[in-house]
Amino acid sequence: MTSRDSYNIRVLGQELYDKVSSSKALLVGAGGIGCELLKNLVMSGFKDIVVIDLDTIDISNLNRQFLFQKQHVKQAKAHVAKESAQKFNPSAKIESLQCNIKEPQFSVQWFKQFTMVLNALDNLEARRHVNAMCLAADVPLVESGTQGYFGQAYVIKKDETECFDCQPKVAPKTYPVCTIRSTPSEPIHCIVWAKSFLFSQLFGNSEDEEALEPDNSETMANEVAALNRETEELKAIKEAAGSPDYTKKIFRKVYETDIERLLSMDSMWKNRQKPTPLHYDELENMMSDIAEKEGLEDRKVWNLKENFKVFKSSANKLSTRLLKEREVQADAILTFDKDDDDAMDFVTAASNLRAHIFNIEKNSLFDVKSMAGNIIPAIATTNAIISGLVILKAFGILRGEYKNNKRVYLFTASRLLSEANSDPNPNCSVCRSRSATVSVNFERATLRDLINQVILLSVDEGGAGMELDEIAIMDGSRMIYDVEFEDMADLPMKEAGLKPDTILRVTNGEDDEIDLIMEANDTDELIKLSSPLPKLVPKGLLKRKMEEEPEVASKRPKTVHTTDDNVIHLEPDSDDDDIVLLD
Numbered sequence: 001m002t003s004r005d006s007y008n009i010r011v012l013g014q015e016l017y018d019k020v021s022s023s024k025a026l027l028v029g030a031g032g033i034g035c036e037l038l039k040n041l042v043m044s045g046f047k048d049i050v051v052i053d054l055d056t057i058d059i060s061n062l063n064r065q066f067l068f069q070k071q072h073v074k075q076a077k078a079h080v081a082k083e084s085a086q087k088f089n090p091s092a093k094i095e096s097l098q099c100n101i102k103e104p105q106f107s108v109q110w111f112k113q114f115t116m117v118l119n120a121l122d123n124l125e126a127r128r129h130v131n132a133m134c135l136a137a138d139v140p141l142v143e144s145g146t147q148g149y150f151g152q153a154y155v156i157k158k159d160e161t162e163c164f165d166c167q168p169k170v171a172p173k174t175y176p177v178c179t180i181r182s183t184p185s186e187p188i189h190c191i192v193w194a195k196s197f198l199f200s201q202l203f204g205n206s207e208d209e210e211a212l213e214p215d216n217s218e219t220m221a222n223e224v225a226a227l228n229r230e231t232e233e234l235k236a237i238k239e240a241a242g243s244p245d246y247t248k249k250i251f252r253k254v255y256e257t258d259i260e261r262l263l264s265m266d267s268m269w270k271n272r273q274k275p276t277p278l279h280y281d282e283l284e285n286m287m288s289d290i291a292e293k294e295g296l297e298d299r300k301v302w303n304l305k306e307n308f309k310v311f312k313s314s315a316n317k318l319s320t321r322l323l324k325e326r327e328v329q330a331d332a333i334l335t336f337d338k339d340d341d342d343a344m345d346f347v348t349a350a351s352n353l354r355a356h357i358f359n360i361e362k363n364s365l366f367d368v369k370s371m372a373g374n375i376i377p378a379i380a381t382t383n384a385i386i387s388g389l390v391i392l393k394a395f396g397i398l399r400g401e402y403k404n405n406k407r408v409y410l411f412t413a414s415r416l417l418s419e420a421n422s423d424p425n426p427n428c429s430v431c432r433s434r435s436a437t438v439s440v441n442f443e444r445a446t447l448r449d450l451i452n453q454v455i456l457l458s459v460d461e462g463g464a465g466m467e468l469d470e471i472a473i474m475d476g477s478r479m480i481y482d483v484e485f486e487d488m489a490d491l492p493m494k495e496a497g498l499k500p501d502t503i504l505r506v507t508n509g510e511d512d513e514i515d516l517i518m519e520a521n522d523t524d525e526l527i528k529l530s531s532p533l534p535k536l537v538p539k540g541l542l543k544r545k546m547e548e549e550p551e552v553a554s555k556r557p558k559t560v561h562t563t564d565d566n567v568i569h570l571e572p573d574s575d576d577d578d579i580v581l582l583d
């Protein structure tokens with residue numbers, strides 16, 4: 001027994017220590033929270049840990065992801081995190097995987113080996129996936145997130161608590177296309193234009209215009225046609241990459257010709273201040289009287305000449321890079337990355353030039369970076385506090401606490417607020433459906449076998465007890481059976497495109513649905529239910545139960561969604577919540 005173990009026994013008590021040291025934890029993500037958390041896990045006595053992260057270490061991670069050092073840049077986060085954390089407790093077994101958690105090899109069956117899963121992710125999609133897998137495998141999950149000085153940590157457990165998807169999440173902000181392309185009025189409109197329109201048209205994939213919201217109104221039809229023409233013209237200029245007047249062509253098109261075309265649409269400017277085009281040659285002449293100085297400060301707002309200079313140099317650098325990449329791969333593109341200096345220089349200068357034309361305030365590179373990259377600074381202390389709380393949630397799980405394992409919110413790095421975990425939302429389509437694992441011989445069993453032996457089987461015999469003419473079966477968004485679509489019913493499952501870990505959703509009417517998680521069975525038995533299907537709790541009943549317990553409902557604080565998917569802040573509006581002040 002190491003001295004760390006004897007220390008942990010004294011702190012945790014023998015009973016909890018035994019649970020901690022015999023559990024197996026999966027840590028998803030080895031970034032800001034993940035690094036802290038892996039260190040906490042090994043130091044608090046977890047002995048069997050799998051850490052997974054798809055990414056490699058970037059220099060910008062080093063200020064807070066302290067398991068990584070300069071010499072590790074470009075190496076796999078998961079492997080380096082494992083090596084560094086191992087030193088805190090050499091007796092812990094850590095397995096590292098440089099993979100995407102969404103890969104099919106990480107099946108429901110694979111998730112079942114863990115006592116708990118700890119999320120340390122930075123995106124909605126992966127969080128949703130892990131949530132669904134943990135529900136299907138019935139493994140408790142600790143979800144966490146931070147944003148600046150705010151953070152949260154909470155436990156998700158099938159049938160006991162809300163799941164990640166019980167409350168709707170806000171979609172990232174989008175902007176109407178006509179505001180971005182024709183009538184910007186705020187700095188962010190110019191930044192979105194530079195990043196999502198100009199950058200992606202010139203160097204990336206023109207389909208990339210993620211932040212633009214199509215505007216279908218008829219009055220805009222002419223304008224949209226004009227803008228499509230602009231896009232075509234830009235494509236032609238793109239072909240001139242590498243030629244001496246390349247940047248001049250771009251500049252004249254987007255800051256002169258396009259602006260003059262906008263000015264010719266009189267109705268657009270009746271109640272708006274008109275833009276003023278910029279002229280390349282005039283600016284070029286002005287440049288001759290300033291000394292060339294390299295290295296502009298990123299926190300200073302550049303003047304017109306400086307923006308012009310940076311625009312030309314960064315556009316040239318990006319197009320040279322793209323041409324080089326195209327020599328190797330004909331359809332190479334550049335993807336905007338906030339940590340790519342040339343891309344940030346380009347977006348800052350291009351958006352500032354546009355801001356100048358529309359009389360909008362310009363911004364420093366530092367500020368443009370935070371807006372273009374949707375960045376709210378990641379703060380090491382916030383990650384550290386939240387990771388500590390995640391470990392307390394994990395201890396709670398080992399003690400069998402779910403509902404009373406309170407959600408914790410961190411406000412402005414000094415106030416912690418906790419609230420009771422909520423019941424699952426009776427209308428949640430992710431966690432409120434019943435689920436069961438069915439083992440299937442994919443080579444031989446047909447969908448009809450599944451229908452007869454599981455779906456139509458009576459509830460008393462462990463089946464779903466549904467009626468044949470009422471059921472519909474979906475494989476994700478693909479309909480594979482209903483009473484009027486039996487084409488696939490008699491094919492072997494494999495031929496019907498079904499494979500292990502497919503989750504089939506069977507519904508019959510509104511109030512009854514069940515998810516069947518398919519696993520491989522190579523025995524002679526075509527279909528085998530591992531356990532009877534869970535009995536249905538009609539949604540109506542659950543809803544009524546919630547209404548009968550008003551004190552539970554009224555305790556729910558008001559939800560305030562942020563623009564990012566990292567964290568949802570809650571504002572307390574109940575006096576009963578525990579508030580802890582940190583020094």
Ligand SMILES: Nc1ncnc2c1ncn2[C@@H]1O[C@H](COP(=O)(O)OP(=O)(O)OP(=O)(O)O)[C@@H](O)[C@H]1O
Binds near residue numbers: 032060100
């Ligand atoms: N699907 C996924 N599978 C595995 N790991 C993932 C997946 N999605 C995200 N991650 C990892 O989760 C971690 C989240 O960490 P964090 O929020 O600190 O982000 P970061 O990329 O390290 O930092 P930043 O975004 O601020 O540059 C990252 O290391 C990321 O690679």
Ligand SMILES: [Zn+2]
Binds near residue numbers: 163167
């Ligand atoms: Zn749910």
